[in-house]
Amino acid sequence: MTCRNGLLCFYSYVGGKTVDYNLCDYKSLVKLLSPYGFNFSKSLGQNFIIDSSVCPTMVEMLGTDKNTGVLEIGPGVGVLTKELCKASGKVVSVELDERLYPVLEKTLGDYDNFELVKGDCMKLDLAEILKEKLSGFDTVKVCANLPYYITSPVIMNLLESRLPISEIEVMVQQEAAERLCAEIGTRAAGAVSVAVKYYGESEILFNVGRECFMPSPKVDSSVIKIRLYDEPEYTVKNEKKFFSLVKGIFAQRRKTLVNSLSNSVGMSKAEIQNALSKMGLEPTVRAENLTMEEIVALSDLLLK
Numbered sequence: 001m002t003c004r005n006g007l008l009c010f011y012s013y014v015g016g017k018t019v020d021y022n023l024c025d026y027k028s029l030v031k032l033l034s035p036y037g038f039n040f041s042k043s044l045g046q047n048f049i050i051d052s053s054v055c056p057t058m059v060e061m062l063g064t065d066k067n068t069g070v071l072e073i074g075p076g077v078g079v080l081t082k083e084l085c086k087a088s089g090k091v092v093s094v095e096l097d098e099r100l101y102p103v104l105e106k107t108l109g110d111y112d113n114f115e116l117v118k119g120d121c122m123k124l125d126l127a128e129i130l131k132e133k134l135s136g137f138d139t140v141k142v143c144a145n146l147p148y149y150i151t152s153p154v155i156m157n158l159l160e161s162r163l164p165i166s167e168i169e170v171m172v173q174q175e176a177a178e179r180l181c182a183e184i185g186t187r188a189a190g191a192v193s194v195a196v197k198y199y200g201e202s203e204i205l206f207n208v209g210r211e212c213f214m215p216s217p218k219v220d221s222s223v224i225k226i227r228l229y230d231e232p233e234y235t236v237k238n239e240k241k242f243f244s245l246v247k248g249i250f251a252q253r254r255k256t257l258v259n260s261l262s263n264s265v266g267m268s269k270a271e272i273q274n275a276l277s278k279m280g281l282e283p284t285v286r287a288e289n290l291t292m293e294e295i296v297a298l299s300d301l302l303l304k
Helices: 026-036 054-062 079-087 098-107 126-133 148-160 174-180 193-198 239-251 257-264 270-278 291-304
Strands: 002-003 008-013 015-020 067-072 090-095 114-118 139-147 166-172 200-208 219-228
Touching: 008 067, 026 098, 054 079, 054 139, 054 166, 054 200, 054 219, 067 079, 067 126, 079 090, 079 098, 090 098, 090 126, 090 174, 090 219, 090 291, 098 174, 098 193, 114 126, 148 174, 148 193, 166 174, 166 200, 174 193, 193 200, 193 219, 193 239, 193 291, 239 257, 239 291, 257 270, 270 291
Parallel strands: 067 090, 067 139, 090 114, 139 166
Antiparallel strands: 002 008, 008 015, 166 219, 200 219
16 A cells, blocks of 8 residues: 555555556546446435645645544545545544445555444444544544535534543535534524634634536535634533524524524514613614524523
């Protein structure tokens, strides 16, 4: 196993001859996958990274060492996984597509610090997996190249589960990255922006063009990082009701907060106006005008 000219490769013996697969090359990937009857699944949102510079950059910016355990979601053929294994103490990868299991055994078989967990990350008990497989490490981080269609559900599942992790680094659709990392109180912010801010600080690390994937998606991607708070930064009376209220705040963002909340969560306009008045806010205020602190304060006044 080696890297040649900056390209990630591995060697396999077939019929007494050494076959050289470059995991960042289209023809080599097809050659690797064809014996298993693999076709890219649109329903699973599969787009494999074929730019050899992307994964090393992701791992470098994740910041790992031999005292770091990594939970990876969706390893694909193992391009990112290889880089994580070289830089981390152990990598536990969760993969849903059973067609990739024998491929991963071939591409990652030489790494004794790699372990594959077979299943759906949205249905598995991730807390139990971390406890069983990564509890011995000083730090645990999450790294993933997420399918576009499950970006928000996976990230919210990771955050809401309050797993013993310090950071989440993920590749997502560029538009989703802008929402996830939007500053609260701006037009770009939405309910998911508030949810991320509630649990940690987020930032866009770098952008990745659509040509860096196989098959090529119709949009560009971005790598983002969420650094989770060591201690809760915000405290609300009821988290479940808080997030329901947040969804209501941004449900009809073109309307005033009074109208959008009265329509979405069934509160009277008088209640909402009274709460806004106590906070020194005008009744014409809109969702995009509220800071994170004001959203938390409003929830405390309304959710008695």
